[in-house]
Amino acid sequence: MTVRSTLLSTVAALGVLLGAAAAAAQTQTIPSDERSALSPGLHDAGLAIRGMALEHALPPPPGFFAEEALFAVPQTEAEFQAFAQRMQTNPPRYGPLALASTDMAMAKGRLFVGNFNGFNIWDVSGAGEPKLISSVVCPGGQGDLSVHGDLLFMSVEENRARLDCGTAAASGDVNAERFRGVRIFDISDIRAPRQVAAVQTCRGSHTHTLVPDPRDRNVLYIYNSGTSGVRKTDELSICSAGEPGTNPNTALYSIDVIKVPLDRPQDAAIANRPRIFADRATGQVNGLWTGGKAGVASQETARTNQCHDITVYPELNLAGGACAGNGILLDISDPQNPSRVSEMFDPDMAYWHSATFNNAGDKVVFTDEWGGGLAARCTSADPSSWGANLIATVEDRKLKGQTYFKLPSVQTRQENCVAHNGNIIPVPGRDLMVQAWYQGGVSIMDFTDPKKPVEIAYFDRGPVANDKLVMAGSWSAYWLNGRIYSSEISRGLDVLKLLPSEQLSAAEIAAAEAVRMDVINPQTQTRVSWADTPDVAQAYLDQLARTPAALDAALATQARTAIDGWRRNRADRRAMGQLSTALAEAAGKAQGADASRLKALSDLFGRRSAAR
Amino acid sequence: MQLLAVLVSALLSQAAQTPPIVQPGAPGQPSRAITARDAVALSRTTFIEADVRFMQHMIVHHAQAVEMVELLRAHGADAQVKLLGERIALSQAAEVERMRGWLAERGQTLEAPSSSHEHHGHSHSHGGEPHPEPDLDDLAAMRGMLTPRQMRALAEARGAAFDRLFLQGMIQHHQGALGMVDALLAVPGAAEDPSLSDFAASVVADQSAEILRMQNLLSALQP
Numbered sequence: 005m006t007v008r009s010t011l012l013s014t015v016a017a018l019g020v021l022l023g024a025a026a027a028a029a030q031t032q033t034i035p036s037d038e039r040s041a042l043s044p045g046l047h048d049a050g051l052a053i054r055g056m057a058l059e060h061a062l063p064p065p066p067g068f069f070a071e072e073a074l075f076a077v078p079q080t081e082a083e084f085q086a087f088a089q090r091m092q093t094n095p096p097r098y099g100p101l102a103l104a105s106t107d108m109a110m111a112k113g114r115l116f117v118g119n120f121n122g123f124n125i126w127d128v129s130g131a132g133e134p135k136l137i138s139s140v141v142c143p144g145g146q147g148d149l150s151v152h153g154d155l156l157f158m159s160v161e162e163n164r165a166r167l168d169c170g171t172a173a174a175s176g177d178v179n180a181e182r183f184r185g186v187r188i189f190d191i192s193d194i195r196a197p198r199q200v201a202a203v204q205t206c207r208g209s210h211t212h213t214l215v216p217d218p219r220d221r222n223v224l225y226i227y228n229s230g231t232s233g234v235r236k237t238d239e240l241s242i243c244s245a246g247e248p249g250t251n252p253n254t255a256l257y258s259i260d261v262i263k264v265p266l267d268r269p270q271d272a273a274i275a276n277r278p279r280i281f282a283d284r285a286t287g288q289v290n291g292l293w294t295g296g297k298a299g300v301a302s303q304e305t306a307r308t309n310q311c312h313d314i315t316v317y318p319e320l321n322l323a324g325g326a327c328a329g330n331g332i333l334l335d336i337s338d339p340q341n342p343s344r345v346s347e348m349f350d351p352d353m354a355y356w357h358s359a360t361f362n363n364a365g366d367k368v369v370f371t372d373e374w375g376g377g378l379a380a381r382c383t384s385a386d387p388s389s390w391g392a393n394l395i396a397t398v399e400d401r402k403l404k405g406q407t408y409f410k411l412p413s414v415q416t417r418q419e420n421c422v423a424h425n426g427n428i429i430p431v432p433g434r435d436l437m438v439q440a441w442y443q444g445g446v447s448i449m450d451f452t453d454p455k456k457p458v459e460i461a462y463f464d465r466g467p468v469a470n471d472k473l474v475m476a477g478s479w480s481a482y483w484l485n486g487r488i489y490s491s492e493i494s495r496g497l498d499v500l501k502l503l504p505s506e507q508l509s510a511a512e513i514a515a516a517e518a519v520r521m522d523v524i525n526p527q528t529q530t531r532v533s534w535a536d537t538p539d540v541a542q543a544y545l546d547q548l549a550r551t552p553a554a555l556d557a558a559l560a561t562q563a564r565t566a567i568d569g570w571r572r573n574r575a576d577r578r579a580m581g582q583l584s585t586a587l588a589e590a591a592g593k594a595q596g597a598d599a600s601r602l603k604a605l606s607d608l609f610g611r612r613s614a615a616r
Numbered sequence: 617m618q619l620l621a622v623l624v625s626a627l628l629s630q631a632a633q634t635p636p637i638v639q640p641g642a643p644g645q646p647s648r649a650i651t652a653r654d655a656v657a658l659s660r661t662t663f664i665e666a667d668v669r670f671m672q673h674m675i676v677h678h679a680q681a682v683e684m685v686e687l688l689r690a691h692g693a694d695a696q697v698k699l700l701g702e703r704i705a706l707s708q709a710a711e712v713e714r715m716r717g718w719l720a721e722r723g724q725t726l727e728a729p730s731s732s733h734e735h736h737g738h739s740h741s742h743g744g745e746p747h748p749e750p751d752l753d754d755l756a757a758m759r760g761m762l763t764p765r766q767m768r769a770l771a772e773a774r775g776a777a778f779d780r781l782f783l784q785g786m787i788q789h790h791q792g793a794l795g796m797v798d799a800l801l802a803v804p805g806a807a808e809d810p811s812l813s814d815f816a817a818s819v820v821a822d823q824s825a826e827i828l829r830m831q832n833l834l835s836a837l838q839p
Contacts, residue, residue, distance in 0.1 A: 067637050067655025136635040141655045162810045168642040175805040199640040
């Protein structure tokens with residue numbers, strides 16, 4: 005959520021109208037479907053769901069909901085009068101996102117859900133409904149959080165926030181009690197987390213990402229992205245604002261690298277503020293997009309003086325940065341000194357917001373938070389390439405844009421909607437991403453073919469109200485150990501289970517559900533490898549069956565027979581060996597994703613035939 | 617019997633395990649238990665009179681930009697300038713809506729009492745040496761706004777001359793908005809309300825970007 009960029013994007017929206025003639029050729033709109041006119045309601049809105057089931061819909065925990073805190077702007081004279089009347093007796097005094105639920109992490113069977121007002125910890129170790137363990141109140145927004153061992157890290161960016169998680173807002177220009185940066189909590193007592201450190205930063209912390217030191221298990225790095233104003237030097241001596249031309253030491257145009265000694269987290273401190281946007285030739289620190297439109301019909305793209313979010317993939321020594329006006333790749337082999345290896349710009353992107361690698365690391369999904377998350381950007385008037393995902397490929401560590409994917413369903417003007425947070429669903433043989441679109445709901449995109457991403461499943465609710473835009477919707481939707489968890493800004497927590505469909509088979513779902521991880525911080529990606537199981541083999545086979553003539557019918561039957569036998573503990577090793585050879589040969593003649601699937605299935609049968 | 621005892625004990629322990637709500641202290645300090653009611657109250661935000669005046673004044677300020685663009689539609693010549701003007705009008709109108717919303721949400725009137733309007737571009741003293749009455753034609757209602765005399769000159773200009781005057785005027789107008797934000801931030805306790813603070817930040821970002829574009833257009837227009 006970036007409130008700051010809202011107006012930039014408002015301007016951009018107007019660009020659509022004004023550049024309509026020029027853009028008409030390339031402007032496509034999104035279609036309407038059953039999600040486009042769902043009935044409104046806070047707790048009883050109409051639902052549309054395909055390819056999944058809503059297992060649990062849990063309301064916000066006690067202390068994290070107030071009807072009064074729901075944010076809606078009076079739009080008519082009558083509404084304004086009614087509002088003014090109410091002010092006489094009981095004035096609402098909440099900021100627009102005061103109690104909004106935000107990002108998530110999972111560790112040891114516990115789900116951690118951030119909030120502008122603190123965070124909540126849920127027990128999700130059992131099969132049933134998540135159970136609330138404890139709630140922590142510490143206002144300051146936006147509550148992006150990560151977990152490592154007994155430590156929980158939390159992003160704080162608002163001026164009101166205090167070191168002591170306190171009630172009265174920190175006031176004034178310079179305030180020694182103010183805290184903007186990354187808080188560190190000790191969660192060893194899960195029912196009573198304690199704050200152990202608070203690392204102050206110049207632009208606060210909008211999001212952060214954990215980067216384990218590959219050489220020292222006692223060291224954890226945090227890449228911190230601050231997106232709001234620079235603090236006064238008198239409040240934090242390392243900070244000063246301004247453009248680099250007049251202030252070479254400006255706190256703009258960098259990220260913070262925080263070093264955390266895990267045995268002494270209280271000593272965590274900023275270790276580096278690398279100039280990752282610098283021009284490679286001249287060293288000029290504002291070397292990337294300087295803001296504005298590339299052409300008359302282009303988006304108004306933000307200036308690259310910050311990252312909004314960074315996703316690291318330590319096994320590849322790479323990080324993907326979504327950095328306002330650009331998408332970038334960083335080499336993180338020396339995690340304290342990340343260095344930029346590639347960057348891209350796109351005239352349809354307003355605000356590069358987040359990056360997600362596929363499992364192989366040869367694709368990156370960048371999101372564009374056009375409108376900052378507060379605006380209805382999925383209406384029939386909005387172009388399909390704005391506020392969308394941009395799928396990029398990575399070859400030789402270079403980014404290359406391929407195409408856009410936008411939620412393929414028109415949403416009402418009462419629903420804030422734009423691309424937001426998601427992660428990979430580990431189905432072998434495919435690149436699937438589950439993603440939050442605020443009140444556009446939850447959507448699963450198949451981007452195996454980076455030029456032709458398609459939606460394969462979704463979940464959506466109607467707006468909160470039918471006559472005004474009330475802030476709500478899915479902030480993050482993540483696949484976390486077998487279920488999709490969706491953090492609903494105003495409505496609580498949703499848990500979704502995948503269901504088989506033509507687009508996703510039971511075996512593919514089972515293969516994904518079998519992948520388990522102790523700790524999941526979605527912006528710290530780890531490579532998934534699948535165990536050799538009948539489900540994994542069947543998943544490849546099911547995928548091959550979707551392409552006509554991808555696999556010879558007789559060979560497909562033999563493969564199915566072999567997998568069925570294996571399932572019944574009657575694996576025919578000799579048949580598997582023969583299949584492996586035949587599939588390898590077929591792979592040599594095939595292309596693209598199907599060639600990879602044939603190869604994977606061949607390898608799998610090869611290993612099984614040799615297994616004892 | 618045995619089963620019953622187990623059930624009762626399970627129920628009791630469940631009651632004892634109502635999920636706690638804790639408020640941590642500063643780093644190194646203990647956390648404390650609080651109620652759900654406290655938890656909600658902690659999220660409330662504050663604003664002060666200077667914030668309200670800022671929003672009320674900025675609405676007046678923005679309205680002039682919209683008026684200027686109306687003149688541009690009638691008298692402007694350059695297509696690029698007209699395009700930019702339309703964008704400015706729409707973005708200023710959107711910001712006005714946002715400001716109205718902010719004020720309405722907090723039960724504040726949309727207009728400031730007229731005595732609280734600030735006046736710029738002339739000397740203005742309170743209780744000091746008496747000054748000659750300034751010419752009202754040279755009084756801007758708000759920092760950076762065009763004076764009535766400037767607005768008349770703009771209304772009378774045509775074609776390329778209009779475009780130049782428009783751009784010069786709008787740059788002055790936008791710089792005024794930046795000045796208003798600076799002035800707000802100089803007031804202790806102002807801009808603590810997160811939505812206002814975000815709004816002010818976006819005003820700075822947008823107006824600065826537009827000033828840059830107008831300066832470019834202006835230099836391209838120079839004969």
